[in-house]
Amino acid sequence: MSGSPARAVLSNLRRGSTLSHFTRSFLTGLGLVSGICGLGTGLFPDIAKEFGAPVLVAALTVALGYAAWAAWPRLSFSRDFALPATRISVVVGDLFAQDGHLVIGMSDTFDTELPVLIDHGSVQAQLLVREFGGDTARLDAELTAALAGHPVVGTETREAKPLGKLDRxxxxxxxxxxxxxxxxxxxxxxxxxNDYVCDSSVSHLWNALMELWPVVRNTAHLGTVSITAVGLGLARLSGRLSQADVVRLIIISYLTSSRDSVVAGHLRIVLAPGAAEQIDLRRLSNYLDAQ
Known part of the structure; x- marks a missing residue:
């Protein structure tokens, strides 16, 4: 099925990096098994002569099994950090099925109206439907209360912006x-x-993340915070940043902010199965391990 975890695995299996890792793992496993068999041959030469062929088959089987296990794409991986004391995980799944707190990307007007202003397939639309029961009035009321202490930098006229909210x-x-x-x-x-298209940039996304993490630090009480690859799709960033680039940007911004003080006990980056098909998960895992 399109967009399923199975398709994400298959997509990653076809990548050249997976084949390279399989080959390296096979040679490593074969070398280790061969070394053990060589030691056994030296210690028990008579047994080695009698069972040489089965031992060879067993050695190849073990090496192939090890290589397949090592190269198989992982749909989740994580790293624990001592300084800062936090964990970062990357998982393939459903953002709204995760426990703890969630990060939702929005626009500067915090519009909520479906479907002209907010696409039905967006994370924000899922927030409205799945977490607020489709009650737009309730979501708008919470947004109004939450934004009460924030400055308004501009107000559109109804003529300029016929639909949605006017304050920016x-x-x-x-x-x-x-x-x-x-x-x-x-x-x-x-x-x-005002034509209901959202625009952003790499610097806007970076600055938004750097504003986000201090708020999380002050309100999440070191709980688990989940975020998806914000900034793509309607934000018109897809031509400038790949899915993997956005994940790296999230990781770097989070670790940068955590140098001052721990932001959360656990940051979970959730990739939708369709998004995971576009990412080399092994390279992303290696990138996280290298931090």
Whole structure:
């Protein structure tokens, strides 16, 4: 099925890096098994002569099995950090099926109206439908309360912007919704144009993330925070950043902010299965290990 974890695995199996890793692992495993067999031959030469062929087959089988295990794409991986004391995980799955708090990308107007202003397939639309039961009035009320202390940097006229909200907030503004047990961090990383197209840039996304993490630090109480690859799709960043680039940007911004003080006990980056098909998960795992 399209967009399934199985397709993500198959997509990664076809990558050249997987074949290279399989080959290296096979040679490593074969060398280790051969060394053990060589030691056994020296110690028990008579047994080696009698069972030479079966031992060879067994050695090849073990090496192939090890290589297949080592090269098989992982749909989740993580790293624990001592300084800062936190964990970062990357998982393939459903953002809204995760426990803890969630980060939701929004625009500078914090519009919520479906489907003209907010696409039905977006994370923000899923927030409305799955977490607020489709109750737009309730979501708008929470957004209004959360934004009450934030400055408004501009107000559109109804003639210029016939639909949606008129007040604009600085990019990087974070509206904290929900409860202490499950917060939703609505972070403005894009600008909603008056033709209802959202624009952003790499610097806007970076600055929004750097504004987000201090808010998380102050309100998440070292809990688990999950975020998806914000900044693509309607934000018009897909031509400038790949899915993997966005994940790396999230990791670097989080670790940079954590140098001052721990942001959360666990940052979980959730990749939708369709997004995971576009990413070399092994290289991403190696990147996380290298941090």
């Amino acid at each position: 907030y600085p990019l990087g503004t974070v509206a904290v919704l929900g409860t202490e047990q499950r917060r939703y961090y609505g972070v403005a990383y894009s600008r909603m144009r």
